[in-house]
Amino acid sequence: MPDIGDFKDVAVIEVFVKPGDTVKLEQSLITVESDKASMEIPSSAAGVVRELKVKLGDTVNIGDLLAILEGTGGAVAPAAAAAAPVPAATAATPAVAAPAAPSAAAVPAHNPTGAPVGLPHASPSVRKFARELGVPLNEVKGSGPKGRITEADVLAFTRSVMAGATQTQAQAAKAPAAPAGGGGSELGLIPWPKVDFTKFGPVERKELSRIKKISGANLLRNAIMIPAVTNHDDADITDLEAFRVATNKENEKSGVKVTMLAFLIKACVAALKKYPEFNSSLDGDALIYKQYFHIGFAADTPNGLVVPVIKDADKKGILQISQEMGELAKKARDGKLTPAEMSGACFTISSLGGIGGRYFTPIINAPEVAILGVCKSTIEPVWDGKAFQPRLMLPLSLTWDHRVIDGAAAARFNVYLGQILGDFRRVLL
Ligand code: CAO
Numbered sequence: 331m332p333d334i335g336d337f338k339d340v341a342v343i344e345v346f347v348k349p350g351d352t353v354k355l356e357q358s359l360i361t362v363e364s365d366k367a368s369m370e371i372p373s374s375a376a377g378v379v380r381e382l383k384v385k386l387g388d389t390v391n392i393g394d395l396l397a398i399l400e401g402t403g404g405a406v407a408p409a410a411a412a413a414a415p416v417p418a419a420t421a422a423t424p425a426v427a428a429p430a431a432p433s434a435a436a437v438p439a440h441n442p443t444g445a446p447v448g449l450p451h452a453s454p455s456v457r458k459f460a461r462e463l464g465v466p467l468n469e470v471k472g473s474g475p476k477g478r479i480t481e482a483d484v485l486a487f488t489r490s491v492m493a494g495a496t497q498t499q500a501q502a503a504k505a506p507a508a509p510a511g512g513g514g515s516e517l518g519l520i521p522w523p524k525v526d527f528t529k530f531g532p533v534e535r536k537e538l539s540r541i542k543k544i545s546g547a548n549l550l551r552n553a554i555m556i557p558a559v560t561n562h563d564d565a566d567i568t569d570l571e572a573f574r575v576a577t578n579k580e581n582e583k584s585g586v587k588v589t590m591l592a593f594l595i596k597a598c599v600a601a602l603k604k605y606p607e608f609n610s611s612l613d614g615d616a617l618i619y620k621q622y623f624h625i626g627f628a629a630d631t632p633n634g635l636v637v638p639v640i641k642d643a644d645k646k647g648i649l650q651i652s653q654e655m656g657e658l659a660k661k662a663r664d665g666k667l668t669p670a671e672m673s674g675a676c677f678t679i680s681s682l683g684g685i686g687g688r689y690f691t692p693i694i695n696a697p698e699v700a701i702l703g704v705c706k707s708t709i710e711p712v713w714d715g716k717a718f719q720p721r722l723m724l725p726l727s728l729t730w731d732h733r734v735i736d737g738a739a740a741a742r743f744n745v746y747l748g749q750i751l752g753d754f755r756r757v758l759l
Contacts, residue, residue, distance in 0.1 A: 331371065331390045331392055331393060331394040331395075331396060332371065332374075332392065333392050333435075333668075334362070334369060334371075334669060334670075335505060335668065335669055335670030335673070337362075337364045337389060338391060339389040339390075340353055340362040340363060340364045340390060340391075341362060341363050341364075341387065341388070341389050341391070342360050342361070342362055342384050342385070342386055342388045342390060343361050343362065343363045343381070343386070344360060344361035344362075344386070344451070344618060345360050345384065345385065345386055346358050346359060346360065346370075347359055347379050347382070347397070348379065348382065349379050349380065349381060349382060350378065350379060351378070351379045352377070352378050352379075353373050353375075353376060353377060353378070353379055353397075353399060354373070354376050355373060355374075355375060355376040356372040356373060356374075357372060357373050357376075358370035358372055358373075359371055359372065359373050359385060359396055359397060360396060362390060363453070363454060363705075364454075368665065369561070369669060371396065373397075373399070375399050375401070375613070377399030377400050377401040378399060378400045378402070379397055379398075379399055380397075380398045380399060380400045381397065381398040381711050382396075382397050383395045383396055383398070384396050384397075386556055396624075400705065405528050409436070414655060417597060418707055419652055433515055434504050437478070440568060447718070448639070450467040450468050450470070450472075450479055451460055451472055451476065451477055451478045451479055451482075452467055452472070452478060452479035453478070454477055455481070455697075456480060456481050456484060459484055460479075460484045461688060463484060463488055463539035465487055467479060467484075469487070470483050470484060470487045471483065475547070475549065479549065481545075481551060481555065482554065482555070485555075515516050523716055530601070539634050539645045540633075540634075540635045541631075541633045541634035541635070541636065542634045543606075545634060545635055548696070549693050551696070552693050552694055552695070552696045553693050554734075555696075556693075556696065556731050557692050557731065557732040557733060558691075558693070558694055558729050558730065558732070559730060559731075559737065559740070560691040560692075560703075560727050560728065560729040561646065561727070561728045561730070561737070561740045561741055562725065562726065562728075563687045563725075563726045563728070563741075563744040563745070563748060564710070564723040564724065565723070565724045565726055565747060565748040565751040565752060566712065566721050566722070566723060566724075566728065566751070566752045567590070567707055567722050567723070567724045567751050567752070568721045568722040569752070569753070570590075570593060570752075570754055571590070571707070571722050571756070574588055574590060577648075578710060581649070584649075586649055586652055586653045586656070587652060587656065588649065588652045589652055589655065590683060590707075590724075591627060591655060591679065591681050591683070591704075592648045592651040592652040592655060592682075593648060593705045593751065593754065594679055594681070594704060595627070595640055595643050595651055595655075595679065595700070596648060596651065596753070596754075596757060597747055597750040597751050597754075597757070598625060598638065598645065598677060598679060598702060598747065599623045599625065599643050599644045600746075600750050600756070600757050601743050601746050601747045601750070602623060602660075602676065602677055603623075603644070604743075604746055605739060605742065605743050605746070606619050607619075607699070607734055607735055607739065608677060608699060608730070608735065608738060608739075609676045609677060610699055610734060611697040611698065612697065612699070612731070612733060613701065617734060620676050622641075622642060622644075622676065623642065623643050623644040623676060623678050624639050624640065624641045624642065624643065624674045624675050625639065625640050625643045625675060625676065625677055625678070625679065625690045626638065626640075626672075626675030626677070626679070626695060627639075627640070627655065627658075627677035627678065627679050627680070627681065627697075628657070628678065628679070628681070628692075629659050629662040629663070631662050631663050631665070632663070635677055636662045636667060636672060636691045637670050637672055637675065638655075638658035638659070638661070638662055638667055638672055639658075639671065639672060639673065639675045640654055640658070641674065658671060669711065670694060675695065675698060676698060677700060677701070677702070678692075678695045678698060678700055678701045678702070679701070679702045679703075679704060680692045680701060680703045680704070681700070681703075681704040682703070682704065682705050682706070682708065683704050683706050683724070684706075685706070686705070686706045687705040687706060687725075688705055688706075688725050689703070689705060689725050690703050690705065690727055691727060691729055692727060692729050693729065694729055694731055699730065699731040699734045699735060700728060700729065700730040700731065700735065700740075700743075701728075701729050702726060702727070702728050702747075703726070703727035703728075703729065704724065704725070704726060704727070705724075705725040705727070706725075707722050707723060707724040707725070708722070708723060709721065709722055709723075710722075710723040724751065726744055726747060726748070728740055728743060728744050728747075730743075748757070
């Protein structure tokens with residue numbers, strides 16, 4: 331059992347293999363579930379399962395032996411997975427945040443040997459959601475990976491029952507699936523177009539990476555379930571950019587490059603402190619206000635998007651944040667981020683500043699309630715009351731959950747963010 335972060339006595343909720351099965355390297359052996367997340371544990375070796383050391387309902391800890399495999403040469407290897415586990419696509423995993431695992435794209439999708447018995451196949455948050463609605467999970471048909479029941483399935487079931495459908499009809503109601511799956515029927519949508527593209531020209535079919543599959547499911551849920559609005563604004567970062575460039579010159583030898591994103595993280599912490607509802611999460615009819623400031627940042631990797639998290643950004647200086655960001659971004663690109671390094675974010679920043687563009691509408695990384703998108707700064711003519719001045723303007727796009735935040739608060743958040751970025755001394759006030 332590998333180190334999966336700060337977990338103890340996690341329950342085994344699925345067992346995918348049985349003695350006699352042939353297991354590939356990094357094939358999922360079991361799913362474990364804590365009160366926060368469920369995740370699949372991959373095998374650290376390939377071979378034939380000689381003995382399983384865990385069963386459904388057991389609890390496991392780091393270092394526990396999960397199975398004994400017999401290699402093709404007859405050698406026996408313990409399959410306590412050494413590779414980092416692949417978080418399952420649950421509500422608890424970051425959303426935009428595609429969890430990365432070492433060689434995540436290379437992890438083959440496992441084929442469960444049979445339907446897991448016992449607990450319905452759903453994450454803790456989905457179970458909680460179902461309990462709140464009084465939905466019997468064992469009557470809900472799962473549309474997620476491996477038949478996992480998603481929040482959308484629970485909602486679809488509820489809608490069907492409320493519309494007077496029979497239970498069978500309710501079960502038949504399909505949750506929104508990946509577009510190509512043709513889901514969305516309960517939303518009254520027409521089916522996803524099925525086109526034979528070869529009729530029009532040569533094509534090549536490529537499987538989505540594991541990160542894309544996981545993030546896609548999360549993005550779809552967040553896009554459908556969150557009444558999201560995006561406010562666009564500009565921040566004058568002329569002086570801040572000059573300070574950043576000067577700081578980098580002074581620190582040339584340190585090897586740490588101060589980035590605009592580090593200043594944005596610090597500025598967002600100040601804005602989250604001033605407007606605490608942006609640092610909250612919905613829990614039924616209540617809001618959980620977080621008293622910590624962990625900021626996620628979207629990182630583009632060859633396998634897809636991941637969101638590493640700078641923990642306790644309020645307690646760190648710009649240099650430390652820049653250094654940590656550099657390390658986390660490298661780990662992200664190398665596919666070496668651990669689940670712990672991608673969890674716990676209160677708020678996410680998605681910066682396309684190094685690439686280009688003006689504004690965009692980022693999707694909220696549930697259960698967070700807002701996300702800041704940043705694009706490339708450009709010199710703009712800004713009227714100072716007497717004349718136009720050339721100022722370096724940074725485009726900001728703040729997407730927020732309208733169930734928690736109102737438009738006026740979002741506008742204030744952006745204005746305050748702009749004021750801080752315009753004069754960073756305000757952080758001290
Ligand atoms: N305006 C103008 N220039 C900017 C800028 C901005 N807002 N932000 C960064 N830059 C510049 C940097 O100064 C740097 O220039 P130099 O090389 O001349 O110093 C260059 O752009 C490259 O920056 P970077 O991208 O390497 O560094 P970063 O700190 O801005 O970003 C990271 C790091 C990991 C966030 C980034 O590499 C990345 O992955 N961005 C993509 C995130 C993404 O895909 N978001 C979309 C999510 S929705 O699908």
